[in-house]
Amino acid sequence: MLNFNPQAMNPELTRIIERYLNGELSETDKIAFEQKLSESDALRAALELQKTIHEGAKRSFQRQTVKQTGKRYHFRKKLIKAIIATSIAGAVAAAGWLVWKNTNALEGELSESEMAALIQQLDKLAPMEFVPNEYFEISSKDTVVLSENGVLLSVPEGAFLLNGKVYSGRKIVQWQEAMDASTIVKGGLSTMSGDRLLETQGMFGIQAFTPEGKKLQVNPKVGVYVQVPVDELKEGMQLFEGKPGKNGVIDWQNPQPLEKLPVSADMRELDFYPPGYEAKLDELKWKTGKKERDSLYLSFEKGVNYMGGQQPISILVEQSTNKTLNVHFEWLNSKEGLITASVDLPPGNYIVLDNVGNSASIDLEVDARFMTMLGATSATSAKTIELSDGTSAHGTNEISRKVRVNTSESFAVIGKVRYQVFDRDRVLATRVETFSLTIGGNLSGKELFEIKCATCHQPHKEATGPKLFNIRQTWANGGAKPGSIYKWVQNFENAAKTDPYALMVSRKKVTDMLRFPELQHTEIDAIFDYIDGISGDHIPPSKVLAFWNPKFNNTILATRDFEKRMRVIHNTCCKDVLEKYTNNLNKPLHEIDQMLVEMGYTEFSDFAAERVGGIQLDNPHMNNLAHFYDQAVSQLKEQVKKDKAFLRKLEMDWDRKLRKERSKETDRTAKRDAKALQEEYKLNLNNVYEQLGKPNPLVFRQLGKTVGFRITGNSAIYNIDKYVMDATVARQSTTITDATTGKTAQITYNDFSVSVDKPEQYERLFLYLFPKELNSFQRIDPKGKGVFDYPLNNDIQYDLAVIGINESGYFIYRKTGLNKGALGTVSLEKVSEATFNAMIEELNSGRNKKSMSITNELKWLAVEKEDYKVQRLRKEQATFRSEVRSAVFPCEEIGVEYDATAVDFR
Amino acid sequence: MTAVPKPTVSSETDLRTLYRKWPDIRQFLKGMGCSKDEAEDIFQEALVIFVRKQEEPGFVLTVEPFFYVRNTCKLLWYNQSRKQNRQQTFALETDVAAMQDEWFEKEQRLRKVEKAMQGLGKQCRELLELFYGAGQNMVDIAKKIGLRNDKVAKAQKYRCLQKAKELVLNDPQTHVEF
Structure with missing residues (x-):
């Protein structure tokens, strides 16, 4: 205390100096005072001290102004943060706006200083004296705000009471948090419960006031949800109520188990697809749009009646x-x-x-x-x-x-x-x-099953017929030919003829399977889908997409927590598990988790241990959602039906066209072959009669003339006919001897062969023969891979075309005027459809005047060519879907494609 | 009566504008190793200095207020961390170092006085702040802090001054200078 000046502490002196400084001294007193001042260092120091104190007080005032500006700034910042938090949490979409509106309203209603005064007043009421306060202004609606340390407060509507009645006006929430050791120590907070020391993960104080400063009580029926960020959730953490004890020491009482608040998110930001679905699509470089991916996902819906809709x-x-x-x-x-x-x-x-x-x-x-x-x-x-x-x-x-x-x-x-x-x-x-x-x-798979199959078959039990559950898979695993099962249903004997597996099955049971030729393969699929679906061995896409909708925002489903659970739900492949959540929107998540654990789904026990709570829903809201969910599910199913019916119609239209062309072609071929045979037979016969020097009876018949001739011995005209016919059918050189005259006649067939270079690149290869002497043309199938071997009649000049077709177009090789030879390997030239048609027409019509029309044949070829593309696309689609399918339905065995489009029914 | 200038509306607006820069300042100070709590104290002190500097007769601001405040913050943190024997990870620019003039030194002494005066009772502190800081008259002050009338307030003011003197003189940080 070197410079301690006892004078300075004289109260009278303080008064005089004060009056001097404030200019309150009379002129004489002032002169006297200044005189003394010049003489005394001590007095000068005392004056200086007092002046300093004035400055100090002023400075202190200025600091208050700065601090209040700071408080005001932080308060506003909180509000903005709250808005951000609200939109992140995706609580009520309008909440952000409401809070914002209130901020503005606040400025209108409470001035800067009034607000500062209110805050100052509330500061005094804070339960933890030395812990800083935060304030949030909250509107009447449900609001979620975030504190400085990241504590999430969810204040639902009606969370506070004023004088025992629900308070719905604006409120100022005062929030205190002591989360780290230093704040707890600085705040002088104890961690004692009675005599026991507690391990704390944070202490919190919350109070709410009206804008007028009246204290509100927490409504025990609603409550305020608090979510505290912790590095780890320590087991057995509980919530204690603080009771201020003597000496300001808080005693913590009435422990309650903690409940985590689910982390809300907007439905649009959540992912409920089966795990791996999107990864698979990305890998296949499929479209990335949510809409497209939703609709693809939905298209895997099982057990819907494809044939529904308006048709x-x-x-x-x-x-x-x-x-x-x-x-x-x-x-x-x-x-x-x-x-x-x-x-x-x-x-x-x-x-x-x-x-x-x-x-x-x-x-x-x-x-x-x-x-x-x-x-x-x-x-x-x-x-x-x-x-x-x-x-x-x-x-x-x-x-x-x-x-x-x-x-x-x-x-x-x-x-x-x-x-x-x-x-x-x-x-x-x-x-x-x-x-x-x-x-x-609307005959669904179920109805079809009941009408057609249920007499003999059961889904899961052997009966007169075998059990049908996963039958397509069973067949595929057993090595059945693709599509064989559909043939089997339509006519089991046909299937058994072409597929060894089907033959094996046909011997298994004593009773024959009934035939169902009227069932289309989509109908058969509908039946199998129904059977495979009734076991509940998958999560129907419609049940997922139905709640994946902004309408379900602000429910337990629109949470990151449920998103995590959904991945596990997909892997259970049990829709009952999903329904436990969708049917219990009002329950805390951990209760549902626990129910599932009790049902035997132990994979949910980790979730149950997290103790994630629920989101309060009033009952009408819940009923609305439940109603909406059911509606959405059926709407989505309807959608699948329509989509599938549309696609199916396209397929059926094509198949019908193809079938029609093929059946016409079969008729034509039969006719043409018959005609060709007939013509060649006549030609040969004429030839033979000429060689034998006999009149041709057929010619006479045709001309309507009557001729008589002698029949001697065993020689009969029909014998010659028969020989000629046999030779024509067999295309073999034959010598015919007339027993009567001893004359011989010769029918000669020359070897002819041609093979095609790189035959594997063509879907189909044909050899067309255009005989100059006949009206019909002939279409020859290859004998081996790209090899044609067909004896030619020595008495006929042939023009020929070797043609190949594949998806990319037409290929042709032409040769005119021959009746024998080995052409060796020829390569086909690629031509456009128009050129191809023109070339064939030219070959056909150029040889003789009455040549048979080839137009329909060309039309059929065009359809066949197109069909390769259709079949390839169908196959690709099927391959794609079966790849994605394994991600959509993880419990299904991989590599089985049930989609009817995979199968080509020729 | 020497009128203590009341903070003008414009200075209040300035303060609010400046306070919005708090995140920048915090980031700025954080980069120099200053904790968040310390940073806000320094920022507020710099704002106090800015407000007071503006009242200095003949003071003309040559830089943007924000840069003035930021430089002040840097100087304050430089001094403080040196005093706390912390490792200096930064150096002062010449213009910032030049801010540490006589006036600034005086302000730092006043800061200590101000701190010492925080030991006053709440009523006293408010009374002195309102009188010397806000320049309000005794009648208003009496009403505001809940005293019967201006006479009582005036008497109380002397008592408070006396108490303040005591605090300042007994404070080891400040007494040396008086």
Whole structure:
């Protein structure tokens, strides 16, 4: 105390100096004072001290101003932060705006100094005296704010009471946090509960006030949620209530287990896809848009009826009185369809068609509200080909009737097919067979299963027939040919003929499988999908996409916590697990986790231990959401149905076109082959008669002349006919000796061969022969890989074309005027479709005047060519889907593609 | 009566504008090894200095207020960390070092006085602040701090001054100078 000046402490002196400094001394006193001042160092020091104190007080005032500016700044900053926090948390979308609005309103209502005064006043009320305070202004709506240290406060509507009643106005929330050791020590806070020392992860004080400074109570029914960031969640951490004890020491009482607040997020930012789904798509470089990926995901929905929508496609033929009849319904467009009856006739029997429809008809008994008949029965096919030897080539006998369907509901049709059969000798009596059809609006896999299969099959148990669960997979694993299972269902014997696996299955059971030729492969898939789906062995995409919607923001589903759980849910492949969450939106997550653990899903026990809480929902809101969820699920399923029906229609349209072309082609080929044979036979026969020097009886017959000739011994004209026919059919050189005259006639067939360079690059290779002497042309299939070997008639000059087709186009090699030889390996030249057609037409028409038309043949080739592309795309699509599928349904065995599009039914 | 200039509206606005730069200043000081709590004290002190410097007759601001405050912060932190024997990881620019003039030294002494005066009771401190800082009259002050009338307030003021003197003189940080 070197400079201690006792004078300075004299209160009287203080007063005088004060008056001097404030200019309150009289002139004389002032002069006297200044006189003394000049004489006394001590007085000067005392004056200086007092002046310094004035300055100090002023400075202190200025510091208060600065500090209040700081408080005000931090307060505003909190509000902005709160807005950010709200939008991050994605709580109520409008909350951010409301808070912002309130900030502005605040400025209008409370001035700077009033606010400062309020804060100053509230500071005094803080429960922890030496811990800094933070303030949040919170509107009446649900709000989430973030404190300086990252503590998340969720203040729901009605969280506070004023005088026992729910307070809904604006409130100022005062928040104190002591989270680190230094703040706790500086704040003089104890960590004692009674006599026990507590390990703390933070102490918090929260109070709320009205803008007028009245204290609010926490509403015990609603509560305020507090989420504290911790480095690790220590087991057994509990929440204690602080009771101020004596000497300001807080005693911590009434421990409660902690609940973590779920981390809310906007639905648009969350990921609920099966794990690996997106990674797989990225790997395959598939489209990245959420919309596209959603819709692809949805397309994997199982067990929906593909045929639904506005177009009723399903059909059931329940009975026909005779096994020779098959009735079948096919859509021509969205309204009109074709009922076709095909009749299996024994060889030699046929239906004569006079194109008036007298000899065959389909009559239907059906309510006009459901279906009207368009025109009369037409018998478009039923072509029995009569060959020159009097046998008839087997043809399908089809009678069809066009109808219009007037409803989308399912309805029954009773029908009668009437037809008259002929054989070579007589007309048989008219046959009438009845059948009944159910043309169904929405025959689902389930309905189909019940109607068609349930008599003999069960999903999970062996019955008369084998269990059907995962049957496609079982077959694929057993090495069945792709698509064989569909053939099997339609006609098991056909499948057994072509597929060794099917043959093996056919021997397994004593009872034969029934035939279901009327089932389309999509229908068969629908049945299998239904069966595979009823076990609940997968998470249906619709059930995921239905809640993945902003409507579910602010629920336990729109949280990072549920996002984590969803990955595990996908791996359980059990939709019941998912439903536990979607059906219990009002429950805390950890309760649901626990339920699942009790159900045996122990993988949820880690989640249960996290004790993540729930998000409060009032009941009407929850009911709305539950309703919305159900609706969304069915809407999504409807969507899949429509999409699949659309795609299916495209496929069916193509398949129908292809089938039509192929069936026409089969007819044509049969006819052409027959004609070619006939023509060549005639040619050979003429030739032979010429060589033998005999008149050709056929020529006479044709000319209508009558000639008599002698029959001697065993020589008979038909013998010569027969020899010639045999030689023509076998394409073998033959010498015919006339027993009577001893003359011989020679039919010569020369070896001819040609092979194609790089045959593997063509989907199909044909050799077309255009004989100058005949009207018909011939199409020859290769014998081996790209090798054609076909004896040529020595008496005919041939033009020829070797053609190849593949997806990329047409290839051709031409040669004219030959009847023998080994052309060796030739390479085909690529040409456009137009050039190709022109070349073939030229070869065909240039050789003789009455050449058979080749236009339809070219049309068929074009369709076949196009089909390679269609099939390739289908195959690619199937491969792609089966790859993605393994990510979508992780519990399904990999490598099995159930999609009907994968299978080519030729 | 020597009127103590009341902080003008413009200076209040200035303060608010300047305070918005707090994150920048915090970052700036953090880069020099200053903790967050220390940084805000330094920032506030620099703002006090800025406000007071503006009241100096003949003072003309030659740089943006923000740069003035930032340089002040740097100087303050330089002094403080040197006093705390901390490792200096930075050096002062000449213009910043030049700020440490007589006036600045005086301000630092005043800061100590101000600190010592925080030992006053709340009522006393408010009374002196309002009188010498805000320049309010005794009638208003009496009303504000809950005293019966201006006479009581005036008497109280003397008592407070007396107490303040005691604090300042007994404070080991300040007494040496008086």
